[in-house]
Amino acid sequence: MDLSSLRERQKERRRARIYSVAIELFKRGGFQTTTATDIAKASNVSRGTFFNYYPYKEAVLLDYGSEVMDRLRDHAEARLRDGIPALNVLYEVWDLLAEENARERDLFPPLAYEVMNPNPERARTAYQALPLSKVIELILRPLHQSGQMRPDLSLQRISNLIADTYLMVALRWSAYGTERTLQEEMRLALNLLLEGALKRDTTRS
Template identity: 55%
Template sequence: MQGLRERQKQRRRERILRTAVELFKERGFQQTTAVDIAKASHVSRGTFFNYYPYKEAVLLDYGAELLELAWGEAKAALENGVPPVEVLEAFWNRLAELSEQELGRELLSHLAYELVNPDPERAHAAYEALPLAQFVAEILRPLARAGRLRTDLSLDRMANSIADAFLLAVLRWAGHTPDRSLAGELQKFLTIVLEGVLARP
C-alpha cells in the first residue's frame, strides 16, 4: 500500500512539473501563477504548495533533470576513456544546448537567480538541486590524480570556481548579450578558468 501511495505522489509531482513548465513556456514565468499551475494540473493550490513551496522550485526540478541528462553523457564519455578536458568541454556545450532549447533566456535567468537568492535557505536548496560543481569535480578528478592540476588549491575549490563561471556566463547571457549564443559565452569563460586550474608544464 505504501508503494502505491508513493507512486501516486510521484506521478502527481511529475504532472505538476510538466504542466508548470509548459505554462512557463507558453505564458512566461512571471505571468504564470501557482493557482494557474494547480488548476491546469487538476490539483488544489494547497496540493501544489505541498510539492513545491514556491514557483522557482519547479524550475529547480526541471533544471536538475537537464543537468542529470548532460552529466549522464559526460560520465559515459569519461568511462570510455575520453580525455577529461574534452569531456568538460562537451559537458559545457551540452548544458548550453539544453539550456537554450529547453529553458531559454527567461526561465534560465530565473533558475540561475535561485543560486544567488538572498534567502540562504533557497540558495542552499538550489545548490543541492543543481550539483554542477560536484559533476565538474568528477570530470577533473583524473587530471588531479595525474598531477595535471595545480596543487595549491583543492579540487573542490577549482570545481566550484568553474561552476561559478558557468553561473556568471548564464547571468550575463540572459541579461546582457541578446545577440550571442550561450555556447559561445560559456566557452569563453571555460577557457579562461581552465587556464587558471591546469598545472603549468
C-alpha cells in the first residue's frame, strides 16, 4: 500500500470515529447542548481537526441522514426487484422513515432545518445529502410509466411534493406532537397526496 492510500484510510477511519462519537453524544446529551469541542475531545482530536472533517456541527447529521436514505433506497430497490407493487413499497418506506424519525426524535428537527437553511450553499448540501424525493421517484416510476398517475403532473413534481410534505409533517410532529403516532400522521398525509396524484382506480383504500 502506498503512502497516499494509507493517509486516505487513516482519514476515513478518523472521520468515521468522529461521526460515531458525535452521534452518540447527540443521542445522549442532545444535539443543541453538544458542542464541537465536546465532540473533538471525546474523539481524541483537536477542535480544528473536527472542523476539517465537518465545517459545521449540522454536517454530522447530514452523514446520518444520508445513511438513512441509502437504507431506504436499498430497501425500495430490493422490494421492487421482488415484484412487490410500487404503492406497497412506498408505504413500507414511508413507515420505515417514520419509525426512524420517531426513534431519533431529537435528531430530526436540526437535520430538517438544514434543508431550509437561509444559507443557500448549506441548504443545497443538505438537499443533496437527503434525496428523499429521489427515493420516492424511484418507487413511483413504474406507476408513472404505466399511466396509472395523473398525466398533467410530472413524476419529479409529485415526488418533490410528497417529500416536502413528509418534511413539514415530521417537523410539526417532532416539535408539538399529536395524539397520533408519527407513522399514523404520515400515512394520513400520504393517503391524501396519493388521492390527488393517482387515477381513481389505482388509489389504495
